[in-house]
Amino acid sequence: xxxxxxxxSNGIINGPVAAxxxxxxxxxxxxxxxxxxxxxxDRLAPLAGLVxxxxxxxxxxxxxxxxxGVSGHLMGGALAALLVGPWVGALCVAVVLVVQALVFGDxxxxxxxxxxxxxxxxxxxxxxxxxxxxLRVVPRTPAGLxxxxxxxxxxxxxxxxLGFVGQYWLGGTVDLGGNLAGLAGTMVxxxxxxxxxxxxxxxxxxxxVATVRPDLVYxxxxxxxxTAAAPAAGGVR
Amino acid sequence: MAAGAGHVLYREGTSPVHRLPPEVKIAATVTGTxxxxxxxRAAFWAFGGYALLVAVVxxxxxxxxxxxxxxxxxxxxxxxxxxxxxxxGAGERVDLLGLRLSVEGLLGAxxxxxxxxxxxxxxxxxxxxxxxxxxxVGLDRLRCPQILIQIATFMLRYLEVLVGEAxxxxxxxxxxxxxxxxxxxxxxxxxxxxALFLRAYERGERVYLAMLSRGYTGRLPQxxxxxxxxxxxxxxxxxxxxxxxxxxxxxxxxx
Numbered sequence: 001x002x003x004x005x006x007x008x009s010n011g012i013i014n015g016p017v018a019a020x021x022x023x024x025x026x027x028x029x030x031x032x033x034x035x036x037x038x039x040x041x042d043r044l045a046p047l048a049g050l051v052x053x054x055x056x057x058x059x060x061x062x063x064x065x066x067x068x069g070v071s072g073h074l075m076g077g078a079l080a081a082l083l084v085g086p087w088v089g090a091l092c093v094a095v096v097l098v099v100q101a102l103v104f105g106d107x108x109x110x111x112x113x114x115x116x117x118x119x120x121x122x123x124x125x126x127x128x129x130x131x132x133x134x135l136r137v138v139p140r141t142p143a144g145l146x147x148x149x150x151x152x153x154x155x156x157x158x159x160x161x162l163g164f165v166g167q168y169w170l171g172g173t174v175d176l177g178g179n180l181a182g183l184a185g186t187m188v189x190x191x192x193x194x195x196x197x198x199x200x201x202x203x204x205x206x207x208x209v210a211t212v213r214p215d216l217v218y219x220x221x222x223x224x225x226x227t228a229a230a231p232a233a234g235g236v237r
Numbered sequence: 238m239a240a241g242a243g244h245v246l247y248r249e250g251t252s253p254v255h256r257l258p259p260e261v262k263i264a265a266t267v268t269g270t271x272x273x274x275x276x277x278r279a280a281f282w283a284f285g286g287y288a289l290l291v292a293v294v295x296x297x298x299x300x301x302x303x304x305x306x307x308x309x310x311x312x313x314x315x316x317x318x319x320x321x322x323x324x325x326g327a328g329e330r331v332d333l334l335g336l337r338l339s340v341e342g343l344l345g346a347x348x349x350x351x352x353x354x355x356x357x358x359x360x361x362x363x364x365x366x367x368x369x370x371x372x373x374v375g376l377d378r379l380r381c382p383q384i385l386i387q388i389a390t391f392m393l394r395y396l397e398v399l400v401g402e403a404x405x406x407x408x409x410x411x412x413x414x415x416x417x418x419x420x421x422x423x424x425x426x427x428x429x430x431x432a433l434f435l436r437a438y439e440r441g442e443r444v445y446l447a448m449l450s451r452g453y454t455g456r457l458p459q460x461x462x463x464x465x466x467x468x469x470x471x472x473x474x475x476x477x478x479x480x481x482x483x484x485x486x487x488x489x490x491x492x
Contacts, residue, residue: 015274015275018274033382033384033385036384037384040384040387042445042449045387045391045445045455046391046395046438046441046442046444046445047438048387048388048391049387049388049390049391049392049394049395049441050391050392050395050398050399050434050437050438050441052388052389052391052392052395053391053392053393053394053395053396053398053399053437054399054434054437056392056396057396057399057400088384088388091384091385091388092388092392094385095385095388095389095392096392098389099369099372099389099392099393101360102263102266102360102363102364102372103246103360103363103364103369103372109266109267109270109271109356109359109360110270110271110273110274110356201430204430204431205430205431205434206431207431208431208432208434208435209431209434209435209438212435213435213438216438
């Protein structure tokens with residue numbers, strides 16, 4: 001099943017749909033580049049690199065789920081959105097996908113637009129919207145932040161999986177007949193399980209970072225007075 | 238996973254393919270892959286042609302066929318997806334080996350297998366002949382936005398920091414009496430994942446500040462040796478994608 005490697009391989013979705021999504025992904029990435037430039041200061045530049053490296057490493061951990069044939073890996077969109085913000089976050093995930101496609105052949109080069117749309121754009125956007133909403137509602141405690149991270153991680157994975165189902169509905173190369181609902185069911189079911197793993201890793205990482213270096217968590221910047229007192233790059237060490 | 242100057246898939250060499258500037262190889266890989274994907278799935282002869290092209294490039298680059306085949310195991314998940322299609326697919330059915338299979342599903346499975354495999358081979362050939370550092374230089378010369386180049390550069394440098402830090406934490410756990418085996422190692426890693434991130438960040442931050450103090454302005458100095466590709470090199474690199482595009486065009490027209 002597709003979730004094993006998560007990235008869509010060449011030939012699964014037809015050419016025209018892939019081209020449309022490539023154009024969409026390109027346009028969205030241009031927006032992210034323009035907005036991200038404003039965010040990327042001395043503190044965020046190395047952090048963005050580390051977030052990308054972390055996601056790169058984490059995407060290699062494959063969870064076996066249910067049977068040997070079905071497994072999946074983490075995506076990291078929620079973590080990126082929490083730590084470096086939606087714009088730079090989407091760029092980080094996109095960079096990971098491009099390098100994986102070029103260097104490891106994980107995900108087809110021609111399907112990059114689809115993969116970037118699902119994992120980098122949909123995943124990050126959904127989780128950031130949730131984060132922005134939840135952080136206003138939940139108490140400002142480590143537990144509240146952990147809950148936010150968990151939910152954002154879980155939802156981002158499921159949204160990305162639904163993105164694939166939508167794309168398959170638009171331009172899957174094989175007509176599954178009435179089985180599209182079955183595909184959607186399998187994808188969501190499997191990805192809820194992966195999402196739990198993603199949520200746990202997102203929550204533990206972000207809580208640890210927020211406890212020791214709250215200045216590094218983008219999502220917390222606009223809150224509380226801590227922002228003004230945030231040290232410059234490396235100032236605390 | 239240690240992706241430094243030479244990543245795991247890189248094969249040291251001085252073949253003509255190795256010496257081709259990275260931007261030419263990236264452009265060739267992408268164009269070739271697009272041609273393969275655009276080919277109608279029933280044009281079986283065209284896929285044979287692509288496989289032949291891959292074999293020729295591999296021979297010139299001195300990449301052994303066995304290496305290419307073992308590394309393409311990354312594709313196995315998609316093979317499983319493809320195997321399920323003839324059973325799940327709708328429409329007309331044929332009898333094959335005592336099973337009633339969907340024609341549509343069989344063709345679809347072939348489509349995914351052929352295009353996926355050729356794409357993986359193209360990427361593997363690129364990876365085998367190009368260091369990650371060169372890859373970034375190539376993307377930079379192809380006018381990729383600076384912010385992406387910067388993120389990618391840091392990502393590749395910090396991968397080593399991350400792996401090194403994880404190894405140190407493992408040694409620290411072992412020396413305190415932890416005896417992880419096989420899958421149970423994951424537990425120690427999972428509970429320490431936040432700490433790992435922080436430690437790697439603080440090390441990476443020091444690396445970054447050291448770079449800044451040595452005059453880093455957001456762009457690494459271009460490596461000596463190879464300059465940007467000249468017209469001759471672009472022409473040499475265009476041969477393979479040109480053949481692939483021609484095959485695809487013929488296949489589309491005759492379909």
